[in-house]
Amino acid sequence: MQKYISLTILCCIISALLPSCIGTDYLDDFVQPGVRITNPPDTIKIGTNYAFEAAYYNGVGIAETTSLIWSSSDSNVISINEDGLSFAENYGEATITVSTTDTPPYTAQKHVVIGDTTVLQPLIRTGTLISTSSYALEGDVILHYVGSQLVLELDDNYHTSDNLPGLYVYLTNNPSTNAGAFEIGPVEVFDGSHSYNLPESVQLFDYSHVLYYCAPFNVKVGECELQP
Amino acid sequence: MMSNKLPKTIATFLALVACTLLLHAGGGWPQKKGEGYFKLYEWWVVADQHYTDRGLLDPNVTTGLYNTSIYAEYGMTSRLTLVGHIPFFSRATVNNVVSSTSGETLVRGDAINSVGDASFALKYGLTPGRRISVAPSLTLGLPIGISSGGRDNNLQTGDGEFNQLIQVDAGMGFLNSSKVPMYANIYVGFNNRTQGYSDEIRLGGEVGAMFMERRLTAVLRSDVVQSLYNGIASGRVTSTSTFANNTEYVSVGLEINYRLKGRWGVSAGMAGAVAGKVILAAPSYQAGLFFVLD
Structure with missing residues (x-):
């Protein structure tokens, strides 16, 4: 009966060790990459600067440093430079757009009003x-x-x-x-x-x-x- | 959501419950004095989904539990049988989780090795020689496994609690219409659990049929565990230990035993929960060698 015992012990060891290795599960964690303005204002006081900030999030939702392009739909109302620093030139309304350099680019927009006080979007x-x-x-x-x-x-x-x-x-x-x-x-x-x-x-x-x-x-x- | 490239995932905290699915044996028949039954076997479960607290299926990270155990029954007297179950090697694993987008490992897999929770029981034959054999038993579950191990304390080879199971088995043998020797056994038990676990009512039954001059026995078994919900919900435990409570299930299992020449035999089986709450939704398997002392 020694052979039965040996065979069983061997089977136990094999069955315990072979399938009990740590395997791998794959998680479908893709999210649509995008850029987001993180301090959007509703109104900017005329004659003042406002520094827009934005962040780019990659395909798994992690913030990544990337080149961003800022633009204004009406630079007579509000101008903005390459760093996101804007200046409220005149009363009116305009849209600020931030884009990545990807093709096609990921973009985010914020419609702003130039008024007498700076009002941030409701917090x-x-x-x-x-x-x-x-x-x-x-x-x-x-x-x-x-x-x-x-x-x-x-x-x-x-x-x-x-x-x-x-x-x-x-x-x-x-x-x-x-x-x-x-x-x-x-x-x-x-x-x-x-x-x-x-x-x-x-x-x-x-x-x-x-x-x-x-x-x-x-x-x-x-x-x-x-x-x- | 997990992709379909590989199964999704499971949870070790559920796995221990499934250990019980194949363990009870002997039914209403105690061993005769000096006789016994000894079994060395491997039991394992690997699962990537579980029954939730609503009884529905959800995915989880793939987890495995592998026990190498000795199960023994020995007749102390013609009525009193000592039963022991010792998983002397238990291994719990949890898979790596890798992003299918970036290929990066999001969560590293892990494993622990130890002894598992052992149990010892005394069974007493109330009706020796009668057509229906009735045997109450007291089982003590000893928490010698690891209840919270691994890097994230999410691996277990034991539940960390000392439990006492009082059970009554009743069984009878008979010949079916084809003159095939058969037996049937039913049981009911109360499992008193500690450390915040809810107590349980356990019910079950099995039917066995013997073929090939009684050398081959096929057993169909079903077990039911009903929680009494008098413990602490898992989410409300403030310690670092992670466990699942209020587990319930209805399991069905099939076991084949083949008596080789002499006192030795081989055994194989599988079982799984066909319905449940907070338990793995995957079959468990066992294979081993048994020795009959008679």
Whole structure:
């Protein structure tokens, strides 16, 4: 019977070692590349400068340094140089365009008014959480400044499953993965309104989505696209 | 969403539950005094999806669990049988996650090796010699595996809790209409779990048929686990340990045992959850060699 024992032990070792190697899963994490104006104003005070800022995000939602071209639809109203520094020449309205040097280029535009005061776009972004899995996730989201503090608020109608260990909330430009995302923290509230204070390093227009993700086990639960 | 190039993914925190799908054996029949049944076998599951808390299927990173175990039953007396199950080598793995866009590794895979959770049981034969054999048992689950291991604490070879399972089996043998020797066994049990896990009600049954002068036994088995939802939801645990609670499932398994010459035999089987909550949605397999001491 020694041969049976040896054969079984051998089979056990083979079956344990061969298939138990660490394999590879491929994640389709493509997102449309694009450029985004990160400090859009609604109105610029006549006779003053305003420095536009923009960022380019690649096909996996990561910010990359690239050459940007700034232009104004009416330089008699507002002029802008190659660094995004504009000057409000006259009362009126115009569109600022920023483009990459790609062919075709990725572009972003902002319609601005030249007036008596500079008014930034309302410092609030909103959205609605939707589940992209079979786990519950719903509720309205507000990203806004309270004083100088950027706050992510979840509304009364927020609800998510408490059955996933290691559920985290992120800000990201790629809702397919938590790679490259800003980790806000673990989810500790599963129903009702609550909020997260964000650090100064995070700005209002840095990210396009709120992401709920079971980090230890790489299970995406859901997302919220922030508007505007 | 994951691409179709490879299956998506699974979660180790679910895998341990599936370990139980093939473990119970013996039914309502205790071993005779001095006799026993010993089995050395490999059990494994690899899964890239799981049943969620709503009972639906979701993908997860591919995870595997591989146990090399010894299972033993030994008749202490004509009524009292000692049962032990020791996964002396357990390996848990989680795959790499690679971006199909950039080719970069987003999450490195990981693996841990250790002993797994062991269990020991005492089974007592209430009705020796009767047509229906009834045997209550007490099983103690010993948390000697790793409940939170690996780089991200997401790998487990044990659940980290000491549980006590009280179970009653009832079985009977019979000949079917074709004079094929058969047996049937049903059981009901209560699994008292600790460390915040919910207690469980366990039900199940199996039917076996013997062929080739009783050298070949085919077993069809089904198990049901119902959580009592009196523990802590996984998401509300504040420790670093990651585990899934309130697991439920209905599993179906098939096992083939072939008695070689003498006391030795080979065994192979598979089982899987056909419905469930918070459990892997993949079949588990086992293969091994058994020895009958009689």
